[in-house]
Amino acid sequence: MELDPLYHVKQLFYQASYKAAIEEALLQPHTPSDDPSSLHRALYIARSHLSSNPPDIQSAKSILSPFLSSSEPSIAARTIDAFASHLAGEDKVDEIRDFVLEVEGSEDEVEESTVRVISSTVFILLGEVEEAVATLNEGRGKEDLECLALLVQLLLSLDRRDLAQSTYNTAKKIGNDSTLVQAIEAWIGLKTGARPLHQSYYFYEELYQLPSGRTPPVLASHAAAHLLLGHVDEAKADILEASQKENGDKQGDVLAVGTSLGIDGYAEKLATNAPQHPFAVDLAEKSKVFDEAASKFAITA
Numbered sequence: 001m002e003l004d005p006l007y008h009v010k011q012l013f014y015q016a017s018y019k020a021a022i023e024e025a026l027l028q029p030h031t032p033s034d035d036p037s038s039l040h041r042a043l044y045i046a047r048s049h050l051s052s053n054p055p056d057i058q059s060a061k062s063i064l065s066p067f068l069s070s071s072e073p074s075i076a077a078r079t080i081d082a083f084a085s086h087l088a089g090e091d092k093v094d095e096i097r098d099f100v101l102e103v104e105g106s107e108d109e110v111e112e113s114t115v116r117v118i119s120s121t122v123f124i125l126l127g128e129v130e131e132a133v134a135t136l137n138e139g140r141g142k143e144d145l146e147c148l149a150l151l152v153q154l155l156l157s158l159d160r161r162d163l164a165q166s167t168y169n170t171a172k173k174i175g176n177d178s179t180l181v182q183a184i185e186a187w188i189g190l191k192t193g194a195r196p197l198h199q200s201y202y203f204y205e206e207l208y209q210l211p212s213g214r215t216p217p218v219l220a221s222h223a224a225a226h227l228l229l230g231h232v233d234e235a236k237a238d239i240l241e242a243s244q245k246e247n248g249d250k251q252g253d254v255l256a257v258g259t260s261l262g263i264d265g266y267a268e269k270l271a272t273n274a275p276q277h278p279f280a281v282d283l284a285e286k287s288k289v290f291d292e293a294a295s296k297f298a299i300t301a
Contacts, residue, residue, distance in 0.1 A: 113144035252277035
């Protein structure tokens, strides 16, 4: 079987080693050419810039610019460019919806799957859950591991572990040895507990041991697995290490696990730096309910 020319770039991207993914991709052609892998490489460079914390919007747009100025610009490149504009505060939702319609039936698998996963990310960020599920479940989304992985994350956030498990089974048939399939299994394990939780820990431990594996997202996940297994000291060590990484002390998952561990000051940092993080939203809602209940009682002297 022919080796995917973007194999190493994808592995680094899936490990949240975005800086390393960019450096690896820049070693190979990433400007317009007859080789489609040049475009695909540029797409991952742009996505890595946008996945960084904070997102490097200008660099993402810069890498896409040569492809956008061609006579027939890639729909995937246009979608990622629109996503970058969305992150910058522009309203690009209708334009992104049009890209989803435009890419339907495309002969380029990467083109369609990229449009679907990026557009669904935007829909999720906007709370348009049903639209995200539909986008990921249509066309090539049903056979693309990135789309299936995002769908599993979404289903787990909705407490639909049954559907997440079914989606995992589909993904496993497509690429049993894929890093993404192993990641999906780890996510479900964190949600399920018991024996699957141990499998999650082993997956994050394997990433943890890689040269470029100790990124804040991996450390946060490694810490979460430790915490759920009752290894509190090890979990705290992971979070403290993650916090010392560049912008690690501002990343939602790091702060959320730190808050769960009761590390001093992390709840305040979570509310300030990642107010839209699900755990931050949940804490804010519970705090509001508590304050409302407390206001009904008066302490008499």
